[in-house]
Amino acid sequence: MTSCSGEESGLSGMIHILKEAQQSLQNSSLQSSNPGFAIIVLSPNYATSKWCLLELSKIVRWMEERGRILPIFYEVEPSDVRHQRGSFAEAFEKHEEKFGEGNKEVEGWRDALTKVANFAGWSSKDYRYETELIRDIVQELWSKVHPSLTLFGSAEKLVGMDAKLEEIDVLLDKEANNVCFIGIWGMGGLVVLLVLDDVDQPEQLENLVGEKDWFGSRSRIIITARDRHVLATQGVEKPYELKGLNEDEALQLFSWKAFRKCVPEEDYVERSKSFVMYAGGLPLALKTLGSFLYQRSPDAWNSALAKLRSTPNKTIFDLLKVSYDGLDEMEKKIFLDITCYSSQRQASFIIELLYSSDVCNRIAIEVLVEKSLLTRSQGNQIGIHDLIQEMGCEIVRQESYEEPGGRSRLWLRNDIFHVFTKNTGTEAIEGIMLHLGKLEEADWNLEAFSNMHKLKLLYIHNLRLSLGPRYLPNALRILKWSWYPSRSLPPGFQPDELAELSLVHSNIDHLWNGIKVSY
Numbered sequence: 001m002t003s004c005s006g007e008e009s010g011l012s013g014m015i016h017i018l019k020e021a022q023q024s025l026q027n028s029s030l031q032s033s034n035p036g037f038a039i040i041v042l043s044p045n046y047a048t049s050k051w052c053l054l055e056l057s058k059i060v061r062w063m064e065e066r067g068r069i070l071p072i073f074y075e076v077e078p079s080d081v082r083h084q085r086g087s088f089a090e091a092f093e094k095h096e097e098k099f100g101e102g103n104k105e106v107e108g109w110r111d112a113l114t115k116v117a118n119f120a121g122w123s124s125k126d127y128r129y130e131t132e133l134i135r136d137i138v139q140e141l142w143s144k145v146h147p148s149l150t151l152f153g154s155a156e157k158l159v160g161m162d163a164k165l166e167e168i169d170v171l172l173d174k175e176a177n178n179v180c181f182i183g184i185w186g187m188g189g190l191v192v193l194l195v196l197d198d199v200d201q202p203e204q205l206e207n208l209v210g211e212k213d214w215f216g217s218r219s220r221i222i223i224t225a226r227d228r229h230v231l232a233t234q235g236v237e238k239p240y241e242l243k244g245l246n247e248d249e250a251l252q253l254f255s256w257k258a259f260r261k262c263v264p265e266e267d268y269v270e271r272s273k274s275f276v277m278y279a280g281g282l283p284l285a286l287k288t289l290g291s292f293l294y295q296r297s298p299d300a301w302n303s304a305l306a307k308l309r310s311t312p313n314k315t316i317f318d319l320l321k322v323s324y325d326g327l328d329e330m331e332k333k334i335f336l337d338i339t340c341y342s343s344q345r346q347a348s349f350i351i352e353l354l355y356s357s358d359v360c361n362r363i364a365i366e367v368l369v370e371k372s373l374l375t376r377s378q379g380n381q382i383g384i385h386d387l388i389q390e391m392g393c394e395i396v397r398q399e400s401y402e403e404p405g406g407r408s409r410l411w412l413r414n415d416i417f418h419v420f421t422k423n424t425g426t427e428a429i430e431g432i433m434l435h436l437g438k439l440e441e442a443d444w445n446l447e448a449f450s451n452m453h454k455l456k457l458l459y460i461h462n463l464r465l466s467l468g469p470r471y472l473p474n475a476l477r478i479l480k481w482s483w484y485p486s487r488s489l490p491p492g493f494q495p496d497e498l499a500e501l502s503l504v505h506s507n508i509d510h511l512w513n514g515i516k517v518s519y
Contacts, residue, residue, distance in 0.1 A: 037068035037141070040116055042081050047091035053109040060112045071121035072137065082117035084110055159256065160191075160249035160283075164242065168222075171240055183231030184224040186242035187372040187385060188319050191283045201230065226323050228370040244281025244385075251276050253283060257290025271301045278308060280386045288315050312390050320391045323371050334364045335373055339384065339392025341411040341433030341457070354456055354477055405429065405448075420444035431457035438462060439483070449473065456497075481506070488512050 038059045046052055063069050073081065080086045095106050127133040171182050225231055231239050245253060252262050254276050259265055264272040275293070279285035292313075293301055327335060337354065365382065368374040375383040393411075400406030404415035405424030411433045419425050425448035432455065439462045446469040449455070455473040460481045468486025472479070472493045479498060484506035491512060495501075 037070060038063050039070050039072065039137075039141075041072045041074055042076055042116070043074045044076055044087040045091075046076075047084070047088045047109075047113070048094075050095070053112070056116065057108050057112045060115050069116060069119045070137075070140070071116050071119050072133075073117075073121060073123040073125075075124055077125075078117050078121075078123060082114050084113060088113070159253040160245040168240055182222050183228075183234075183236035183239040184222065184242050185228045185231060185239050185372065186226070187282070187388065188226055188284070188322055226372045227326075228372075229367075245283060245286070246281065247276065250279060250281050250286055254279070254286045254290040257287050258293045260294070267298065268301065271298070271305070274305055275301075278305070278386070282316075282385070282387055284319060285313070285316050285387060288313060312387070312394050316387060317391055317394060320388060321395070323373055324391065324395065326371065327367070331364050331367055335368055336392050336396055336409060337431060337457075338368075338374065338382065339389045340396055340409040341431055341459070350457070350478065399428070409433075417442065417444075420446065420448050423448045425449065425451045427451055427453045430454050433457065433459045434461065434463065435459070436462035439464060441465075446470070479503075484508055 040056065040059065059069065071078075071081075076087070080088055084092050092106065092110065095109070096103065099106050122133060122137060124130070124133055127136075168182070168184070223231060223234070223236065228239060244250075251264070251272060254272060255262055255264050258272065259268070275289050276286065279289060289304075293304060296304075324332065324335065337350065365374065365376075369376050373384070373388055375385075377383060396407050396409050399408060403424060404410060404412075405419045405422075405426050406428050407415075408428055409431045410416050410419065410429060411431075413434065413436070416432060416434050419429075421442075421444060423445045429452045441464045444465055446465075446467065449469050450471045452473050454475055456475055457478045458472075458476055458481065459478065462482060464483045465485045468484065468490075470490055472490050472495075474494045475497055476495060477497050478500045479495070480500065480502040482502075482504045484503045487507050487509050489495075489508075489512050493512065
């Protein structure tokens, strides 16, 4: 900010307030990677100062092309500044007496004033009270640093937060005299009210907030976390589960980012709805995608949507993966099993069969729910957000991008057909889930099974093969194969770990020749 108030005492208070506001906003601007901006307060005595005119010339050189100059005309007319009339004419007469007429530096000052006066700004003469002027200026500055947020109740606001803040306000119980811990719990990427943000270890809370007797009466400590159990260890009485945005709220937030207004452009309505559906109410995804699509062509939108269906957005993926990275190895295995090849109805059943031999693993689903990676309905059904599921599937794809046979789990038709027609199976594969909508016939090379020593789940539905397998992995715990082609299981198959066997519509008439002994 540059100004030359001199003895203009009426201006000094406003400048003090604006400098404090600018400093706060500039700090925020640095954190959000926004470029800076220049506020120039032009008062009647401005042009009398050589220092101010030198600074003005520098600012114009640096900021003109960015359009980041914001003039405030305090008790002067913009036209007087533009044409150097009135007090500005008097000041330049003195400069020319000192430096000479036609001096290049003085002419540069004139040119800088003319350019600044041509920028849109504020005139104090348009306001009855200075407080109204300051209010408008701060609002404009804030919108330039944080386009998605506003102050003072303007049209653009924290989308979808009104109802959530009302619910949190009830939990705060502000009239009560006790000390109260309130937890806000949900998956990564939600917009939240913040005091202690994204706590993931109980020790962090112990060190930061300790016990209730650390605080005076009527204190309210608000904690956000992705892990509900972390809140429980602190004795949070009233956990609040933060939900995603509804469809209307999501479209509004997306539109602010993609079109800089609260509704989509007419030609982009259906495309916008497709991206909103993909985001599933997650604010981070809506803001990231909307910003990426801003001022792009319809073809670019179509291309971006097609790409999302095969490869998730990196920003969204990295943020959601934070919760996954905090799991132990067995919890990661169970999470990937659920995301990759089990429907929501089958999840609990399949996990129980795959891991029931180790009682220590039965708590894993509860841990995944607590960490906001899974949901559990009142009917005890396991659910998962689409973007969380996509994140898990992408983790498995990254195990071996080029060759599906090098991945731990296979669930896509084309990947599975590739492995069994090209014989690229490896010991990395732990599960195969193939569910075809209608009966298909194929010619597979089932020798691919010979390298899958760690295969625990084999589910094949609605596939008819001409020949059956000569080998199946002994590690199998679930074997469900409709239209199984052989009359018996392979003679060398020793299914000591088998917990579920289903061979409907198959040619089988006996499991194997002779007697199998389980050890």
